[in-house]
Amino acid sequence: MPSSMRNLPSAEERKYLVQDWKELHRKTLEEAIAWALHDAPKPYDFHKTCMWFFLEYRPESQGNPSLAYELIGGKLSPAPDPATTMATSYMAFLPQIEEAYEEEKGNKHFVNVVPTIYVMDSEVMWMTVIYIYTWNLPKYRPNDRPISYRAIHGAHSGLVWRLVGETDNDWAPGLMTKHPNGKKWVWKKHTIDELNAKGIKIPPPGPYIFP
Numbered sequence: 001m002p003s004s005m006r007n008l009p010s011a012e013e014r015k016y017l018v019q020d021w022k023e024l025h026r027k028t029l030e031e032a033i034a035w036a037l038h039d040a041p042k043p044y045d046f047h048k049t050c051m052w053f054f055l056e057y058r059p060e061s062q063g064n065p066s067l068a069y070e071l072i073g074g075k076l077s078p079a080p081d082p083a084t085t086m087a088t089s090y091m092a093f094l095p096q097i098e099e100a101y102e103e104e105k106g107n108k109h110f111v112n113v114v115p116t117i118y119v120m121d122s123e124v125m126w127m128t129v130i131y132i133y134t135w136n137l138p139k140y141r142p143n144d145r146p147i148s149y150r151a152i153h154g155a156h157s158g159l160v161w162r163l164v165g166e167t168d169n170d171w172a173p174g175l176m177t178k179h180p181n182g183k184k185w186v187w188k189k190h191t192i193d194e195l196n197a198k199g200i201k202i203p204p205p206g207p208y209i210f211p
Contacts, residue, residue, distance in 0.1 A: 007059045011124045014057060018118050018126050020065040021055075027161040027171060028151035029053070029074075030136045033114050035147040036076040037132060046097055050079050050090075050115035051130070053148070055155075057121055064158060065185055066176045069120065071155040074148035079115070086125055090115070097129050109134045135168035150203055157200045162187055173202060 009017070022029065033051050037044055054072040061067035080086040097113055104110045111132040118126045146152065153159065164172045174189040175198075192202065 008057050008121060014120045014124050015126045017068045018120060021068045024066045024160045025151055025154050028154045030130060031138050032074050032148035032151050033130055034132055034136045034138060040076050044112055046113060046115055048079055049076055050117055052077050053118050055118055055120045064176055066158040066160050069155060071152045073146055093127060100129055153203050159200055160187055
């Protein structure tokens with residue numbers, strides 16, 4: 001069924017929206033990638049394997065960029081099939097990824113670069129590269145939950161984490177709210193009690209500590 005018949009924005013609009021959405025949910029998306037890297041065969045080869053996130057546009061989001069997409073799931077999988085048009089884009093993107101890796105590999109906190117593909121509504125794809133550092137590695141693994149379960153929760157509830165201090169541990173939860181001028185969305189910090197009152201509970205990280 002064409003996008004216009006499913007109440008979906010154009011492909012270009014959805015690519016624009018996913019860039020804002022990705023940046024808002026950066027913490028939990030990078031956490032999911034870090035979990036995936038931890039469990040992936042070693043050494044990880046970004047020439048052959050990339051992270052895939054599967055999204056569905058939410059018409060009810062009413063312009064809120066943190067709610068623009070439902071995250072269905074994410075996984076490390078082989079790079080695009082050579083027979084597809086996406087493979088052409090992937091191969092053209094690889095030199096940039098290799099350059100990014102070479103620039104960062106001397107950083108003692110650097111883990112790897114991960115090509116990341118966002119698949120929207122099974123028909124639109126957008127690709128970027130995610131840098132993973134030691135501070136992205138969560139202290140706990142998700143046990144039997146999906147690696148992206150905290151990102152799934154954030155996308156569904158609109159929960160957005162922001163770095164509010166000077167260290168990599170100073171993250172605070174909050175929500176996007178409409179600015180009084182009605183022209184933009186701004187992040188507002190919320191306490192745990194305030195989030196609970198809105199029916200939003202922060203999921204625990206999981207019981208097992210990373211080895």
